[in-house]
Amino acid sequence: MNAEETLTDQIRRMIEADIVSGALEPGSRLEETNLAQKYQVSRTPIREALLQLASLGFVEPRPRQGAAVARLTVAGMMQMFEVMADLESLSAELAARRMTDDERRQLVELHDTCRAVAKTGVPDSYYAANKRFHELIYTGSHNQFLEQTTRAIRNRVSPYRRLQLRVRGRLQRSLDEHDAVVQAILDGDGDRARRAMQGHVAIQGDVFMDFVASLPPAFLHTGSGV
Amino acid sequence: MNAEETLTDQIRRMIEADIVSGALEPGSRLEETNLAQKYQVSRTPIREALLQLASLGFVEPRPRQGAAVARLTVAGMMQMFEVMADLESLSAELAARRMTDDERRQLVELHDTCRAVAKTGVPDSYYAANKRFHELIYTGSHNQFLEQTTRAIRNRVSPYRRLQLRVRGRLQRSLDEHDAVVQAILDGDGDRARRAMQGHVAIQGDVFMDFVASLPPAFLHTGSGV
DNA sequence: AAATAAGATTTTGCATGCAAGATTAATATG
DNA sequence: CATATTAATCTTGCATGCAAAATCTTATTT
Structure with missing residues (x-):
């Protein structure tokens, strides 16, 4: 067609x-x-x-x-994370309210996969599984525009984000946070899902500083603009 | 340069x-x-x-x-309003926390202008003043990426939105809602500012249906996609 | 007369050409 | 020897050309 x-x-x-x-x-x-x-x-x-x-x-x-x-300034990166955290939280809220039974089943399944992959301790594999987990929640919002917008931002920070999960201990933490999100979505509790997701994706001070410190200098942009 | x-x-x-x-x-x-x-x-x-x-x-x-x-489907339009409502709410929350004293002064000033313009009852004038009010809040979030993103979405729905304020009684309602937002921002209460803004920009069932009904058919897209 | 088919016309998608601005190399100068 | 100036080279920005696809016309057939 x-x-x-x-x-x-x-x-x-x-x-x-x-x-x-x-x-x-x-x-x-x-x-x-x-x-x-x-x-x-x-x-x-x-x-x-x-x-x-x-x-x-x-x-x-x-x-x-x-x-x-494109290179990002540290400020620009923080700004993008801030917006993405909000949109992901919105996705989770809507997903809790709108996901079909089948989508909920898939979510549980993917969460199990994440857990299994996490055990192996290979960051790149977890990165992929984690990505699918989040994408399923975008889709579950049943708002295609939200899905596209969030994915677009995610793709833009992706070259940087890939490095993020290498921080020690981040992997198990991430898994626990997923757990809270999944529970809230299964319960159909939009507010709780939103808060759980916010807690998962929000940039926390120390973690973010560690992350920035780990970036190769060439990735960063010292000029103006985002 | x-x-x-x-x-x-x-x-x-x-x-x-x-x-x-x-x-x-x-x-x-x-x-x-x-x-x-x-x-x-x-x-x-x-x-x-x-x-x-x-x-x-x-x-x-x-x-x-x-x-x-581009034409929008009704579904696509709802989706964009949903995302925009969330981003505007985030802007308000951040503005409440981050606006400088000077920005707060400007906000009060602009709000007064809106009130004055509303008295004249000319929708197009109010449309312009209202737009500046919202733009000031985007700026007040001190997140340029959020500002750009929100403005981009606003521009995309703009050809449609222009018709929205013609709905009877909408103008005074809008003004009251602005009032709540301004108060919360002046108080530095992020949560309240977010909720107030959400109430202001969220699409409510009836209002939205009236709005959709008022659109010229050629504007709409019956096919798939957003 | 309506529907279909064939031809003519328009419009896009991509390649190529050329001049202006930017970058690099070379030369001159203090 | 370092710096500044000028010349050579490279790269982009825009115009133009051409073939394939799409649209519009016209003619033909039932």
């Missing part, structure tokens, strides 16, 4: 994936000619893809100076 | 302004050649501007069929 995809779209998705996954580090220059050669297309679809990524905040375009993978 | 603006940027802003203001109605076709002629440039900067607007959600691009000013 939907018309086939345009070249620009494909390239946008590939570059975005490389940014989100961290393959392209924050601050990397993105030269149109390079990319055109890499993907075997002309500069036009590359330009168009970069323009879209710029308006989504993934790359910072400097007029007449090309684009680079 | 900042390099001069690119043609594409100027055009993007002009088209966006026309969409937000309602000069270009939802559903209008946006032909590249037309626009190129209108703005006296080649198709390239037009294409690039449209692509950016598409990723911001202002236009819906149908591959190989050009773009049109």
Whole structure:
């Protein structure tokens, strides 16, 4: 039904994936000619893809100076975490009220998976399972716009966030917090679900400072702007 | 300091302004050649501007069929209001905690202006004053990312929202609700400010139904998607 | 007369070309 | 030798060109 995809779209998705996954580090220059050669297309679809990524905040375009993978200031990062915490909390509240029986079952299942993966102690695996857990809650809000918005922000901080779970002891803590969220959602208690999620994703002073301290300097942006 | 603006940027802003203001109605076709002629440039900067607007959600691009000013489904509109209500509430909460003395003074001043304008009973004037009131609260949150995000959503629903205040009696109600928000912020009571704002911007069943009923059919989108 | 099919026209998607601005290299100067 | 100035190279921003897809016209058939 939907018309086939345009070249620009494909390239946008590939570059975005490389940014989100961290393959392209924050601050990397993105030269149109390079990319055109890499993907075997002309500069036009590359330009168009970069323009879209710029308006989504993934790359910072400097007029007449090309684009680079966006870097965040510490302040900007805190701001994004603050907004995301609020949106995730809203998701949890709505999910508690709106999730179908089937979605609730899936939630329990995924939570068990998280627990199992946590036992292995491999941060990257937990990162993936944790991500699916949160995504299921976005979906459970039955608000697609909320889902898209939250996911977009999550993707933007993703290159940074990946490092977060390496902090010692964070993994077990995270699991306990998930537990509180799951219970509240199963009980259909929106307010409690919201507070539980807020507690889970809010940036706490010390944890955040440790996190910032662990970032490679090149990731950060000392100038103005977000 | 900042390099001069690119043609594409100027055009993007002009088209966006026309969409937000309602000069270009939802559903209008946006032909590249037309626009190129209108703005006296080649198709390239037009294409690039449209692509950016598409990723911001202002236009819906149908591959190989050009773009049109985005229309919202009723469901999509409800979803956006739901998210915006939450972000505005967060803004109010943070503003209560973070606004400077000067900002608080400005808030009181703007609130008085709203009251004065409301007396005249001209909806469009109140719309403008109300908008500035809300924008001051975004700024008062001292979270620029929140400010940008909220404003972006507000702009997207703006072509629809403009009609909302025409509902009879809405104007005085709005003013009373502002009053509660202002009081809570002045008291530095974040929780109360959040609840007051939530009450102000949340979509209530009947009001929303009246609102939807008043929309011109062409504005709405019956297909899938947001 | 309505519906369908075929052809003409328009419009997009992508490639290429070129000039202006930015970056780097080279040269001159204190 | 360091700094400043100028020249060369590279990169972007925009215009133009062309082929494929979509839309609109017209003609044909039932």
